[in-house]
Amino acid sequence: MTKFVYDFAEGDKDQKDLLGGKGANLAEMTNLGLPVPPGFTITTEACRAYLAGGHEPEGMAGEVTEHLTALEKTMGKQLGQADDPLLVSVRSGAKFSMPGMMETVLNVGLNDQSVHGLAHQAGDDRFAWDSYRRLVQMFGATVLGIEAEHFAEALDEAKRAKGTKNDLDLDASDLAKLVETFKGVVREHADRDFPQDPREQMDLAVRAVFDSWNSARAAIYRRQERIPADLGTAVSVCSMVFGNLGMDSGTGVAFTRDPASGARGVYGDYLQNAQGEDVVAGIRNTMALTELERIDRSSYDELMSIMATLEHHYRDLCDIEFTIERGKLWMLQTRVGKRTAAAAFTVAIQLVDEGLIDMDEALRRVTGAQLANLMFPRFDRDAAKELLTTGMNASPGAASGTAVFDSPTAVRRAKAGDKVILVRRETTPDDLDGMIAAQGVLTSRGGRTSHAAVVARGMGKTAVCGAEELEVDVRAKRLTLPDGREVVEGDLLSIDGTNGEVYLGEVPVVASPVMSYFSDGFGAPEDDDLVAAVDRIMRHADDGRRLRVRVNADTGEDCATARTFGAEGVGLCRTEHMFLGERRSLVEALVLAETREEREESLAALLPLQIEDFTAIFRAMAGLPVTIRLLDPPLHEFLPDYTDLSVEVAVARERGEVTQEQEDLLVAVRRLHEQNPMLGLRGVRLGIAVPGLFAMQVRAITRAAATLVAEGVEVRPEIMVPLVGTVQELQAVAAEIAQVVAEPESQVGGEPVHHQIGTMIELPRAALVAAQIAEVAQFFSFGTNDLTQTTWGFSRDDVESSFFSNYLDSGIFGVSPFESLDTEGVGELVEIASWRGREVRHDLKLGICGEHGGDPDSVHFFHRAGLDYVSCSPFRIPVARLEAGRAPL
Ligand code: ADP
Ligand code: MG
Ligand code: MG
Incomplete structure (x- = not known):
């Protein structure tokens, strides 16, 4: 029979699938002998069964009873027992941490009787009533689904009646009254009484945690973080x-090192006389954890020692939640902590230097996405700017935008194309979609561990938190400074999440140190810990990777840039860009040519220009392979738009001013007009339809190469034929190439210049007949953009703006197949073609030149598929190198 409930002592940290992250780590800490309050965890499997069937699975209730009874025995009291109640928290915990997205209910087991028992046992009436009012409030809001506002208003009213703003000023009798009011709120809005039966409270809370998996905000968070929707949550009791x-008690959160920079030290927040959520919600201002040393030395020392134990045990930065009850420390949660991209690199290297992990492990712990994040620009230090205030540097980055004070407005304005900064006193999980829509988040309350900070860091979004000088008035959509300055909705703000500074207006940005490191060709870093860490990890990635990384570049200049970024060749040089601009008229003449002479004249005019193009590229890439794709797009792309031209000609005819040239052009444009240009006269089809075109390009390539070789430059051209569907097409072009190569100007010392001929694989048919194609082709380059279009049968330009967002929202796509390779479909074709091609030609060179070349997940797939290289845009090269190094691990 399936086991649905595990005691904390029964699990371990590797059981996150089953026990959720929280449950697995509570188990781990229990088994490490750390002070964890006893309890048990109901599995994610039970949750999945519950969500699928609409009720708890058979056997679960009995197991819960068994474990509860055992717990009661350990604790020497029963759940909700009138004279000395056992109280429990019912906590959500999924495999992947989803901070604040799901529910937790504290103080379960209190009722009208046991509240007195608790008061008596603790010798503290106020405490007992405070705990009870929290239970009714939390239970009402999360289990019974009552608007939290109703409780918050009643609490505010009680404080107002007392003439205070601080909930600590409410005494036992105020709180007892408040409990009555809260029970009235429950009756009014939930149509039932607050349940007095402790076990019923617990069972309903468990069910509410299960249900919270499917809450709207949890669903949004999962989509954002690409967490699968069908995992379910575990429940820890x-x-x-x-x-x-009292004041010798309190609750806190901490990191074992700074999650923003990775620096070692004591990072955390502590709040005296408080329970659970109070710290994270930023309700009262917390004190820095370092102050605990003064307040309660022995708990502080124990905490420091536990944190050291955890770091050594997890071999990583951890974050923790703890509570001190009358001088006794309890651990309530730990996990490997979320961190910024910068901290990911610096912490990994620190851990290597401390001997806790090796370089392979360090490389595993950073990602291409984090590296990309570090390459973003920073605010220009030297620019004139008006500092408004300084808050906590909660999540790094430089963000500018118009201030907005609520999430719906943030979403609306972002949809309209505005960049916005979301300004709040503090954020709650309801602000999630506003945070996603914003460039950055600014709050006036809460610390580094507040909701805004934790969520922003997870999303890689810039955030400044706890800017306490700011008086944020969300209703009036305004923030005010002590000196009277004001910012209202629509004003421009800039926030620097790296140092916590907030500026008025838009501040210009400059390259980040990591970007400078790459663009300077990996200058040896000296005083910058982050750049030094990136440098060491990049070198390790380069040492271990099999995949080469090439660049998609069309000019000598781009090639030079790419080389400093570490490009090991050109994987795709698109020649169509060379046919634009002032050369367009030459192309037009080529298309309109009616006789062979006319055509050859325009080709002859294009030849020297193309030679120049290729010379620049070969020179920049001396010694490295350069793959040049022969002209790919349909010719009409170089001509005027059909509709525009028709109108123009019609108007001219009307006026009797039409010229023969205009008429001829219209005829040509009409002739070339296609319903589906993507599937039309393009690629190799064009080369065959327009005699001499490909020959001219090949002539330019080989003559440029021959001249450079004569100068002593090493040149390695690879001529690539696009959109081949059958080997006959490639044979026809190869024959044409052979003739050109035999021309004296293409040779050096009577020998043809060294070159290769290959093809793109971008049609499903080509992938399937790869064995035949490989008889002629010396290399394949997978054009995964087109291959994705042709495999799925949709046109990227059309679908991305029409039904894709719908598909992504409804979960039909986890991610767009244009962003991350569809490994099951398109990837299968890549593997088939590689396999069949290499059977015929064992040294067939394989590469990929679609956008996917810079996508981390796709890079890992190409490694597994046995490709030789990936090719991507210049700025993605470091990311591709890093991921290519991670792929074999
Ligand atoms: P989350 O996943 O949102 O952090 P938790 O389950 O960790 O939710 O609980 C919310 C808060 O309540 C945390 O601050 C936690 O430390 C506190 N808490 C949870 N269980 C207990 C408990 N048994 N005793 C005291 N505090 C608790
Ligand atoms: Mg927690
Ligand atoms: Mg293509």
Whole structure:
């Protein structure tokens, strides 16, 4: 029979699938002998069964009873027992941490009787009533689905009646009254009484946690973080410990090192006389964890020692939640902590230097996405700017935009194309879509561990938190500074998440240090820990990777840039860009040519220009392979738009001013007009239809190469024929190439210049008949953009703006197949073609030149598929190198 419930002592940290992250790590800490309040975890499997069937799975209730009874025995008291109640928290915990996205209910087991028992046992009436009012409030909001506002208003009213703003000023009798009011709120809005039966409270809370997996905000978060929607959450039932038992009690959160920079030290927030959520919600201002040393030396020392134990055990930066109950420390949660991109690199290297992990592990712990993040620009230090205030540097980056004060407005304005900065006193999980829409987030309350900070870091979004000088008035859509300055909705703001500074207006940006490191050709870093860490990890990635990384570049200049970024050749040089601009008229003449002479004249005019193009590229890439794709797009792309021209000619005719040239052009444009140009006269089809075109390009390539070789430059041209569907096409072009290569100007010392002939694989048919094609082709380059279009049968230009967002929202696509390779479909074709091609030609060179060459997941796939290289745009090269190094691990 399936086991649905595990005691904390039964699990370990590797059981996140089953016990959720929280449950697995509570188990791990329990088994490490750390002070964890006893409890048990109901599995994600139970949750999945519940969500699928609409009720708890058979056997679960019995197991819960068994574990509860055992817990009661350990604790020496029963759940909700009138004279001395056992209280528990019912906590959500999914495999991947989803901070604040799902529900937790504290103090379960309190009722009208046991509240007195608790008061008596603790010798503290106020504490007991405070705990009870929290239970009714949390239970009402999360389990019974009552608007949290109703409770918040009643609480505000109680404080107002007392003439205070601080909930600590409410005494036992105020809180007892508040409990009555809260129970009235429950009756009014949930149509039932607050349940007095402790077990019913617990069972309903468990069910509410299960249900919270499918809450709207959890679903949004999962989509953003690409977390699968069908995992479900585990539920941990944990005996309560109390941070609200007076000033010698409290609750806190901490990181074992700075999650923003990776620096070692004591990072955390602590709040005296408080329970659970109070710290994270930023409700009261917290104190820095370092102050705990002064308040409670022995708990502080124990905490430091536990944190050291955890770092050594997890061999990584951890974050923790803890509570101190009358001087006794309890651990309530730990996990490998979320961190910024910069901290990911610096922490990994620190851990290597501390001997906790090796370089392979360090490389595993950073990602291409994080590296890309570090290459973003920063604010220009030297630019004139008006500092408004400084807050906590919660999540790095440089963001500018118009200030907005609520999430719906952020979403609306972002949809309209505005860049916005979301300004809040503090954020809640309801602000999630606003945070996603914004360039950055600014809050006036809460620290480095507040909701805004944690979520922003997870999303890689810039955030400044706890800018306490700011008076944020969300209703009036305005923030005010002590000196009277004001920012209203629509004003421009800039926030620097790296140092916490907030500026008025838009501040110009400059290259980041990591970007400078790459563009300077990996200058040896000296005083910058981050750049030094990136440097060491990049070198390790380069040492270990099999995949070469080439660039998609069309000019000598781009090639030179790419070389400094580490490009090992050109994987795709598109020649169509060379046919634009002032050369367009030459192309037009070529298309309109009616006789062979006319055609050859325009080709002859294009030849020297193309020679120049290729010379520049070969020179920049001396010693490295350069793959040049012969002209690919349909010719009409170089001519005027059919509709525009028809109108122009019609008007001219009307006026009797039409010229023969205009008429001829219209005829040609009409002749070349296609319904589906993507599937039309393009690629190799064009080369065959327009005699001399490909020959001219090949002539330019080989003559440029011959001249450079004569100068002593090493040149390695690879001539690539696009859109081949059958080997006969390639044979026809290869014959044409052979003739050109035999021309004296294409040779050096009576020998043809060294070159290769290959093809793109971008049609499913080509992938399937790869064995035949490989008889002629010396290399394949997978054009995964077109291959994705032709495999799926949709046109990228059309579908991305029409139904894709719908597909992504409804989960039909986890991610766009143009962004990350569809490994099951398109990837299968890549593997088939590689396999069949290499059977015929064992040294067949294989590469990929679609956008996917710079996508981390896709790079890992290409490694597994046995490709020789990936090719991507110049700025993606470092990312591709890093991921190519991670792929074999
Ligand atoms: P989240 O996943 O949102 O952090 P948690 O389940 O960790 O939710 O709980 C919310 C808050 O309540 C945390 O601050 C946690 O430390 C606190 N908490 C949870 N269980 C207990 C308990 N048994 N005793 C005291 N505090 C608890
Ligand atoms: Mg927690
Ligand atoms: Mg293509």
